[in-house]
Amino acid sequence: MSAAKAKDAKRFTEVRNAKALRDYSVEERFEAGIALKGTEVKSIRGGRAQISDAFGRFEKGELWMVNAHIDEYSFGNINNHPSKRTRKLLLHKHQLRKIAQAMQVGGYALVPLRMYFKDSLVKVEIALCVGKKLFDKRDDMKKKTEDMEMKKAFKFVRR
Numbered sequence: 334m335s336a337a338k339a340k341d342a343k344r345f346t347e348v349r350n351a352k353a354l355r356d357y358s359v360e361e362r363f364e365a366g367i368a369l370k371g372t373e374v375k376s377i378r379g380g381r382a383q384i385s386d387a388f389g390r391f392e393k394g395e396l397w398m399v400n401a402h403i404d405e406y407s408f409g410n411i412n413n414h415p416s417k418r419t420r421k422l423l424l425h426k427h428q429l430r431k432i433a434q435a436m437q438v439g440g441y442a443l444v445p446l447r448m449y450f451k452d453s454l455v456k457v458e459i460a461l462c463v464g465k466k467l468f469d470k471r472d473d474m475k476k477k478t479e480d481m482e483m484k485k486a487f488k489f490v491r492r
């Protein structure tokens with residue numbers, strides 16, 4: 334393996350929202366661009382971002398991501414970005430209309446699932462989600478444990 338490939342393998346790939354799939358059931362996913370400053374992109378490249386508390390909000394017909402934490406760039410200067418500022422999400426108009434209609438009906442939340450690089454651009458996978466009730470979470474945990482037990486049983490049978 335060449336040095337360039339080894340360096341690429343160590344590079345940051347994506348930031349995931351671990352809470353999202355546990356607390357919400359995902360209805361529909363969208364890929365959105367995000368308006369960032371240069372120091373924010375450098376921080377994300379270093380893997381210094383967190384979107385577990387973030388959510389989407391409509392203001393004046395535009396979609397914004399609120400509460401996403403991107404650490405200040407360690408080599409930045411006085412022009413460094415604030416870590417918890419609201420950031421504009423970039424989508425097509427028909428996608429914005431679809432999301433706005435679903436959120437007006439009620440019961441839907443707009444949650445970022447992951448933030449990743451696509452070529453040199455930062456993209457955010459956002460989803461229209463419905464909050465899970467406690468019994469839904471319990472059912473998911475039961476299914477997960479049953480699957481794990483089945484895998485263990487098959488593992489012993491194969492030997």
